[in-house]
Amino acid sequence: MVNMASTPLNFMPDFDAERPGLPGAGILWLETLRQDGLERFNDLGLPTPKQEAWKYTRLKPFEDTHFQPVTDEDGMAALDDVPSLLPDPGGRPRLVFVNGRIRPSFWIEGDLPDGVHLDGLRDVLAHAPDWVEEYLGQLTGGDDQALVQLNTAMMDTGFVLRVEPGVVVEQPIEVVFIGGLTSQPVAYFPRNLIVLGEGAQASVVKYHAGLGVGAYFANAVTEVNLAPGARLNHYKVQAESLDATHLGSVHVRVAKDATYDSFTLSIGGRLSRNEVSVRLEGSGAHAGVNGAYLMRGNEHCDNTTVIDHLAPHTSCREIFKGVLDDQSRAVFQGRIVVHKDAQGTDGHQLCKTLLLATGAEIDVKPELEIYADDVKCSHGATTGQIDETALFYLRSRGIPEALARNLLVQSFLGEALEEIADDNIREAFTNKVLHWLPAACFLSEEWRGE
Amino acid sequence: MLEIKNLHVSVDGNEILKGIDLSVGPGEVHAIMGPNGSGKSTLSHVIAGRDGYEITGGRIIFKGEDLTGLLPEERAAKGLFLAFQYPVEIPGVANTTFLKEALNAIRRFHGEDELDALQFVKMVRKKTEELGISDDMLKRAVNVGFSGGEKKRNEILQMAVLNPSLAILDETDSGLDIDALKIVSEGVNKLRSPDRSMVIITHYQRLLDYIVPDKVHVLANGKIQRTGGKELALELEEKGYAEFDGAVA
Numbered sequence: 001m002v003n004m005a006s007t008p009l010n011f012m013p014d015f016d017a018e019r020p021g022l023p024g025a026g027i028l029w030l031e032t033l034r035q036d037g038l039e040r041f042n043d044l045g046l047p048t049p050k051q052e053a054w055k056y057t058r059l060k061p062f063e064d065t066h067f068q069p070v071t072d073e074d075g076m077a078a079l080d081d082v083p084s085l086l087p088d089p090g091g092r093p094r095l096v097f098v099n100g101r102i103r104p105s106f107w108i109e110g111d112l113p114d115g116v117h118l119d120g121l122r123d124v125l126a127h128a129p130d131w132v133e134e135y136l137g138q139l140t141g142g143d144d145q146a147l148v149q150l151n152t153a154m155m156d157t158g159f160v161l162r163v164e165p166g167v168v169v170e171q172p173i174e175v176v177f178i179g180g181l182t183s184q185p186v187a188y189f190p191r192n193l194i195v196l197g198e199g200a201q202a203s204v205v206k207y208h209a210g211l212g213v214g215a216y217f218a219n220a221v222t223e224v225n226l227a228p229g230a231r232l233n234h235y236k237v238q239a240e241s242l243d244a245t246h247l248g249s250v251h252v253r254v255a256k257d258a259t260y261d262s263f264t265l266s267i268g269g270r271l272s273r274n275e276v277s278v279r280l281e282g283s284g285a286h287a288g289v290n291g292a293y294l295m296r297g298n299e300h301c302d303n304t305t306v307i308d309h310l311a312p313h314t315s316c317r318e319i320f321k322g323v324l325d326d327q328s329r330a331v332f333q334g335r336i337v338v339h340k341d342a343q344g345t346d347g348h349q350l351c352k353t354l355l356l357a358t359g360a361e362i363d364v365k366p367e368l369e370i371y372a373d374d375v376k377c378s379h380g381a382t383t384g385q386i387d388e389t390a391l392f393y394l395r396s397r398g399i400p401e402a403l404a405r406n407l408l409v410q411s412f413l414g415e416a417l418e419e420i421a422d423d424n425i426r427e428a429f430t431n432k433v434l435h436w437l438p439a440a441c442f443l444s445e446e447w448r449g450e
Numbered sequence: 451m452l453e454i455k456n457l458h459v460s461v462d463g464n465e466i467l468k469g470i471d472l473s474v475g476p477g478e479v480h481a482i483m484g485p486n487g488s489g490k491s492t493l494s495h496v497i498a499g500r501d502g503y504e505i506t507g508g509r510i511i512f513k514g515e516d517l518t519g520l521l522p523e524e525r526a527a528k529g530l531f532l533a534f535q536y537p538v539e540i541p542g543v544a545n546t547t548f549l550k551e552a553l554n555a556i557r558r559f560h561g562e563d564e565l566d567a568l569q570f571v572k573m574v575r576k577k578t579e580e581l582g583i584s585d586d587m588l589k590r591a592v593n594v595g596f597s598g599g600e601k602k603r604n605e606i607l608q609m610a611v612l613n614p615s616l617a618i619l620d621e622t623d624s625g626l627d628i629d630a631l632k633i634v635s636e637g638v639n640k641l642r643s644p645d646r647s648m649v650i651i652t653h654y655q656r657l658l659d660y661i662v663p664d665k666v667h668v669l670a671n672g673k674i675q676r677t678g679g680k681e682l683a684l685e686l687e688e689k690g691y692a693e694f695d696g697a698v699a
Contacts, residue, residue: 392500393538397552397608398526398559407543407551411591414542 018069024125033137037152044146056331056363057302062245067187075101077181085207094174100157100188115164124160139223139251151221155191165197172203180211180241187217196230203233210241220248226258234262240269249275256282264291266301267436273302280314287316290419294436295328302331309342318349321416324360335367342372349379406437451476451647457508466492468672477644482651484669485691490651494620498532499525527559531614533605535621540592548592577610581637599630606637618649623657635660655687670694
């Protein structure tokens with residue numbers, strides 16, 4: 001049996017009581033999966049700075065918060081309007097979760113073609129189709145990361161997207177996770193599963209939005225399986241409340257000639273970590289892992305990526321750009337591992353950060369591990385401040401200093417945002433960036449966004 | 451238009467300008483020539499209001515008002531324009547966006563309505579036509595991937611759009627081949643008007659073959675050493691700056 005006393009998180013006893021009510025209760029393989037996750041989590045404990053991968057991100061402030069399970073009341077919190085990321089949901093499919101509870105009334109089915117199956121995790125598990133067992137937990141099983149194990153034990157919400165071979169989903173699917181609006185700190189554990197059949201294509205936009213203040217903890221895990229020739233555009237905006245903790249990870253398996261393309265925009269949250277780990281398992285597999293982080297106050301944001309090249313002629317491209325103001329901190333850890341058989345690997349990684357204040361800090365740790373000999377790999381990292389000459393140039397044309405600074409920040413982030421292939425999504429993300437900038441500076445109409 | 455009186459400027463405690471006097475009337479074109487390190491660029495940056503220069507004495511009067519306490523954007527709004535020796539590249543910001551932001555900021559400063567996208571495009575198209583600049587330059591990011599000549603033409607286009615009453619051209623000829631120099635000079639000449647004064651800062655005489663100044667000043671060792679007509683430039687071309695350069699290390 002599990003020794004609860006060793007659990008370093010003080011919310012665990014409450015959640016243990018919740019477990020019979022979690023999705024898929026009574027399914028044997030799932031119970032085993034959860035139990036295994038819980039035991040591993042208890043063995044591992046929460047990460048500490050003594051672990052190399054957690055050297056720069058401390059969970060201390062979050063350990064002291066007493067998180068409660070989400071109640072029905074929390075999940076049904078009054079909501080006039082859904083903070084949609086993409087303008088005009090129209091015929092676009094959209095799923096909405098509030099504090100981890102799915103809200104059917106905000107669900108837009110959209111114009112999904114035949115062969116696309118989109119549902120909440122709870123509903124999918126209620127029917128317990130065989131295929132789910134084949135995928136759920138398969139990419140996280142060997143993981144020694146405590147927070148992933150915690151999610152495996154506690155997964156209480158999330159979505160499942162399965163696209164049958166050859167089906168191309170034109171409309172981006174938006175999934176909104178709303179946090180906040182609760183009277184006490186709550187924790188929820190979204191577990192998402194995306195499975196694309198051979199040659200299938202889809203775009204998924206995850207929007208983690210915080211409403212109001214209040215501390216909450218979102219521990220999200222997404223597993224992505226891409227069959228040969230499939231393509232997933234996987235976009236995420238993390239705009240949590242100022243007191244929120246967001247610890248998420250994405251685990252991806254990319255088969256021959258398939259492409260995983262992601263962009264993570266982090267613009268809010270007291271403490272956040274977004275991990276992406278990609279296994280390029282077949283020749284011609286490609287991963288684009290990109291992101292931007294904009295932090296102020298005493299926010300902390302960590303982007304950690306691991307890309308494993310396991311087959312010949314695989315490629316990856318990573319561009320992360322950040323803007324840090326006040327006392328905020330960011331971490332970028334990018335590991336690219338080229339395994340013995342992965343000849344002809346092409347890998348590029350770039351991390352650039354703009355520091356707007358002397359109190360801001362970035363820790364960058366690129367790691368290339370190369371075991372093959374015919375490999376093209378590069379990485380680069382820079383940290384700088386606003387270019388005073390460029391600032392003077394803009395001001396000498398009559399542009400007020402604050403607006404000039406905003407233009408230069410936007411210019412700086414442009415290189416990363418350009419990696420977003422879809423025009424509508426790139427525009428939506430750019431608008432998010434503009435709204436992060438000091439509001440007084442949206443002087444003419446295009447700067448107001450919308 | 452511009453009156454500079456006994457201007458002293460230091461950078462990090464070193465005095466660069468040691469008492470400049472200069473008077474430019476409406477519609478006049480003045481050339482300031484001088485050897486490297488004479489203080490030419492310092493003078494242009496100080497007039498435009500760049501940080502990092504300490505004015506230890508003297509005044510810069512523009513249209514009757516002392517500029518020295520004003521921000522660079524305020525000076526621009528009041529009709530001052532500096533064409534840069536090295537125009538700055540700003541990736542990800544379209545030239546039109548940049549120009550429109552600048553023009554509308556200046557209009558707001560004067561309490562005028564901002565131009566909307568359509569009005570702006572109409573106005574800027576007229577300017578590009580007059581100057582013979584392709585519209586393609588408007589869509590591109592500010593100065594990114596521009597040739598030396600294109601960058602300088604872009605400066606001239608900005609000047610045409612912002613319509614300043616005083617333009618300072620800082621080493622506009624640097625880095626240009628003779629064809630580009632001609633094109634840029636033509637642009638400048640088109641913008642000459644009785645309401646617009648220009649100060650052309652240059653090391654070489656050749657620019658003045660194309661933009662003929664009313665007056666030529668020789669700046670050396672932080673001071674205007676001599677003032678004359680356009681023939682002074684030819685004299686400098688022949689004799690060099692040695693005569694004035696004695697004090698410069």
